[in-house]
Amino acid sequence: MGTQVKICIIGDEHAEDLKAAWNDCQWITEKYSATYILAGTMLGVNTGFDNIEVEDFDVFLLVGFSRRVEDLVHTFAYPGVSSQIRSLAVRDYWRETLLPRVTERILEAYGAPIFLMHDPMRALRKPDPAPIGAYSDMIGASQVQVFDDLSATLLRQPNFTLNGGMSTQVKYRVKGTKQVGDGADGVFKRQKARMNSAFWLAMLEALMEEIRQIRIERPRSKYA
Numbered sequence: 001m002g003t004q005v006k007i008c009i010i011g012d013e014h015a016e017d018l019k020a021a022w023n024d025c026q027w028i029t030e031k032y033s034a035t036y037i038l039a040g041t042m043l044g045v046n047t048g049f050d051n052i053e054v055e056d057f058d059v060f061l062l063v064g065f066s067r068r069v070e071d072l073v074h075t076f077a078y079p080g081v082s083s084q085i086r087s088l089a090v091r092d093y094w095r096e097t098l099l100p101r102v103t104e105r106i107l108e109a110y111g112a113p114i115f116l117m118h119d120p121m122r123a124l125r126k127p128d129p130a131p132i133g134a135y136s137d138m139i140g141a142s143q144v145q146v147f148d149d150l151s152a153t154l155l156r157q158p159n160f161t162l163n164g165g166m167s168t169q170v171k172y173r174v175k176g177t178k179q180v181g182d183g184a185d186g187v188f189k190r191q192k193a194r195m196n197s198a199f200w201l202a203m204l205e206a207l208m209e210e211i212r213q214i215r216i217e218r219p220r221s222k223y224a
Contacts, residue, residue, distance in 0.1 A: 025201060
């Protein structure tokens with residue numbers, strides 16, 4: 001392995017936002033290199049994984065492939081919800097998203113470490129009443145009940161990006177995305193979840209901290 005850690009980043013539109021932050025940060029580009037694969041080329045019947053030269057990458061990062069995790073946090077925000085209900089909610093939520101399925105496809109073929117970034121939570125001006133601890137509990141439960149079995153690590157939004165336990169501080173929202181009407185068509189909801197480079201830099205720093213704690217070995221294809 002060379003001096004740089006080589007990362008394969010597979011994601012939806014959020015990966016494009018992350019890419020802008022990556023390119024603006026010199027210390028990242030000096031120590032790490034990235035290859036981006038957009039979701040549209042990966043999620044059909046033919047995923048395109050056969051075209052990945054596995055020896056070229058030390059780490060896989062999946063970005064997005066989920067939906068409103070704040071809805072799942074809501075289950076952890078109130079003490080009256082039983083652990084059984086929370087466990088069921090965690091499994092049901094992730095079963096309906098693409099993130100575990102894409103993770104599983106990578107795991108089936110490659111032996112590299114896999115890290116995951118869920119869709120950012122919506123940016124709201126008014127602090128959310130849910131405690132930050134509810135978000136932490138959701139991440140922990142998701143890791144244990146879903147992603148441990150997939151040998152993947154689900155990253156969390158750093159506390160300083162949060163506005164309560166179910167939303168992101170509005171300063172991290174992409175500028176110019178303002179509410180039009182009631183957002184019933186879902187357009188504003190999607191815009192509200194698009195974050196700026198400062199947000200994605202925070203997520204990249206969290207990723208690099210995780211990478212520094214593991215031993216990087218060049219992965220080998222399980223089909224080789």
